[in-house]
Amino acid sequence: MSRPSAFRPAPAAPAPFLAALAATALLLTGCGTEPAGAGDRGAGAAGSPSGTPVDDPGKDGVRVTSVTLPSPSRTPSDDYSVHADSLYSGISAAYEVTNKSAETLTYTVIITFQSADGGAMSNRTVTVRDVGPGRTVRGTVQAEALTPGAPRTTGARVLEVTKVPAAEAPTEPGACPASGIRVSVDRGDAAMGLRVVGLHLDNCGTRTYTVEGYPLLQLLDEDRKPVDGVQILEGSAEISTGAGPDTPPGPVTLKPGEEATSALVWRNTTQMGTAVNVPYVRVRAKAGADPVTVTPKLDLGTTGKLGVKPWAKAKP
Incomplete structure (x- = not known):
């Protein structure tokens, strides 16, 4: 393939447009970031996900400790477009299970992901097996990907806990x-x-x-x-x-x-x-x-x- 004889830089974007873009990017990145991956459109400039601590009182020794809310990825193109698709996928919650009883238990936990107004966006069920007396087990659970345009997920909490003796689970x-x-x-x-x-x-x-x-x-x-x-x-x-x-x-x-x-x-x-x-x-x-x-x-x-x-x- 032949190379062009001269390099012509792209026209600079108007200053008012860049200012608006910066304000929009600042608003969208307030929920953490995620690495570029299969769910991103283009080679975005997103960083590593960061978990936001959650004040979840929990139930029966189980609580959500943090939520990872990825920011949108940005595609470098002539129109400086910012893609928000990643706001609806890659959301996860970190949880911990503490067994305060005197027997080994298996837990079934329902964690609900919520929007800013407290509405349930999706429920996920996890099973944590063979938690010994006095032990704490930690893990993460991924939220279901939402349809773009749905309310944004902003938090998570423990909705329901059941626990049975591990030998009878x-x-x-x-x-x-x-x-x-x-x-x-x-x-x-x-x-x-x-x-x-x-x-x-x-x-x-x-x-x-x-x-x-x-x-x-x-x-x-x-x-x-x-x-x-x-x-x-x-x-x-x-x-x-x-x-x-x-x-x-x-x-x-x-x-x-x-x-x-x-x-x-x-x-x-x-x-x-x-x-x-x-x-x-x-x-x-x-x-x-x-x-x-x-x-x-x-x-x-x-x-x-x-x-x-x-x-x-x-x-x-």
Whole structure:
């Protein structure tokens, strides 16, 4: 390629335009910076991200300590344009989990990222496993990228914390416990006051596994103490027919890789009396099985009843 015989400098930008640009850049960079990366447009002049300390009182020993809010990148071009796309990605929060109890716990934490007026921009869930007594574990969580034009994220706080004994925590996705049996709950469904949360029993081991009848449940309060006064019913017909017919209870044999399902069914009707909320349920697939503590958050209202469907083999 031939080179030009002479270099002609670009015309200088008008002074009023440069002054306005400087004021705009000062405003936009007040939230920290981020390094140039795949999310930047062009080879921007952004620096390293800096965390802004957060005054978050936290919950149950978990708090957000700082938030990283990147500044926009700037593309050197003839029109001196400043791209603000990076204001909507690369946002993260640093958190710490301190276990003040006498047992090793696994925490599930929901952190909410907020706009300047306190509105929730996105929620992120993190699981912090095997935090020993007296230990503090630190980590970071990335916010979801927002659509350009949405309100800017300016902070974050801890929205919700659940914690269970580490030995009873559901295994992480893709992992298989020593028992070869994985117990979990789904996100459930709610319609017209009827609540249904599915229980799942996966044989992730190498041998067949048989259950019969209904899962064994223990309802626990916020301190993981037994909840009294709630009747656990075999089947869901007494609660509602809206959850579908119950499969007749009987033996269910699972080969490796097969799954059985059950379900918790209730209504959150509230009339006279004190409403009952059950954040934790300790589940045993059958008598003698290792317990797994799940967090379906049962809002039982004043009904005093919880229906349980029998185990049934899941369709392939």
